[in-house]
């Protein structure tokens with residue numbers, strides 16, 4: 198069945214699609230942190246942040262079904278659900294961020310954020326980190342160095358060096374790393390201005406997902422945001438990855454760095470599998486767009502999506518998932534460091550909360566990264582042990598571990614044992 202589905206899929210889906218793992222997985226059911234394939238094999242999901250509160254959470258699916266049976270329309274009619282959702286999320290953001298606009302995907306939310314920043318500042322320049330990913334629209338894809346051809350980068354794009362303390366130019370043993378990464382950013386912004394472009398915004402993913410995840414050196418993010426503001430730019434925090442308790446200490450990832458953004462975007466984890474996303478902004482910033490341009494999103498903020506997103510917040514609050522991300526997260530980190538002590542191919546354990554990356558090396562002295570074939574083999578071996586993981590990193594060298602927020606210590610033990618066995622087989 199899986200073979201014939203693979204053939205039919207290859208015949209009709211666009212060539213951009215690829216599948217995870219050598220043996221394509223044909224998943225048919227999910228429940229909490231578990232997924233089952235068509236052959237009945239159960240897998241521990243140690244990768245998916247989309248089912249943020251677990252696959253098919255009964256409170257979320259009940260809210261979806263209940264609202265779908267009553268009404269689904271759009272934001273041009275009054276509806277309690279979308280207003281309540283905006284109120285609840287804005288209450289979790291800095292008080293200077295006062296309004297919300299809803300979308301269906303993180304790409305749309307970031308696209309809107311960039312449009313707002315450009316309207317408000319009158320400038321076009323966008324600063325992003327190298328190898329970052331911010332979306333698939335024409336605008337956000339061009340601002341996503343991880344996926345966009347380097348030789349086609351627009352002249353309004355300012356590409357910054359990610360603060361990677363294991364693999365970057367300045368490392369964990371350098372006490373001046375923060376200042377040195379900032380100096381590189383200043384150089385890149387100066388180069389943007391030398392090209393005749395002014396800075397409209399910094400688009401920052403505070404987990405540096407596609408690069409790691411990474412944790413930046415103390416003081417770097419605040420100093421970077423100040424530099425952006427000194428040049429008239431706004432700070433947009435893309436919380437598609439770092440938000441919704443993922444990093445363990447706060448609801449939003451940017452809070453770890455003590456910065457106050459002008460715009461915040463979010464997507465995937467808001468709907469635990471349902472497409473809902475949002476752009477939150479200062480009122481004057483959102484007004485600048487409304488004065489000159491247009492925003493309507495037929496499905497963004499519809500009553501069914503709003504019911505789902507409200508239910509996800511209920512689950513996070515009722516089940517104490519922020520505290521769980523911190524508690525299980527620190528247990529996870531310790532276990533990963535234990536694994537690193539047994540397997541020298543693990544060069545670094547990066548990340549925080551329930552989001553970790555293992556930077557895999559084939560040589561301890563040079564830190565030469567695992568090649569793509571080695572990473573693929575490792576992922577396949579771990580999957581054959583019943584655990585789903587992913588890859589990340591600028592060189593594709595990082596084993597990415599980012600389970601649903603409901604992950605507990607017992608599941609950490611299962612994941613660690615599976616990775617341990619896979620590394621022994623490698």
Ligand SMILES: Cc1ncc(COP(=O)(O)O)c(C=O)c1O
Nearest residue numbers: 302303304330331332402437464
């Ligand atoms: C940091 C970040 N921003 C934006 C996006 C785009 O979100 P979506 O796939 O919902 O459009 C992604 C998706 O992976 C992401 O990781």
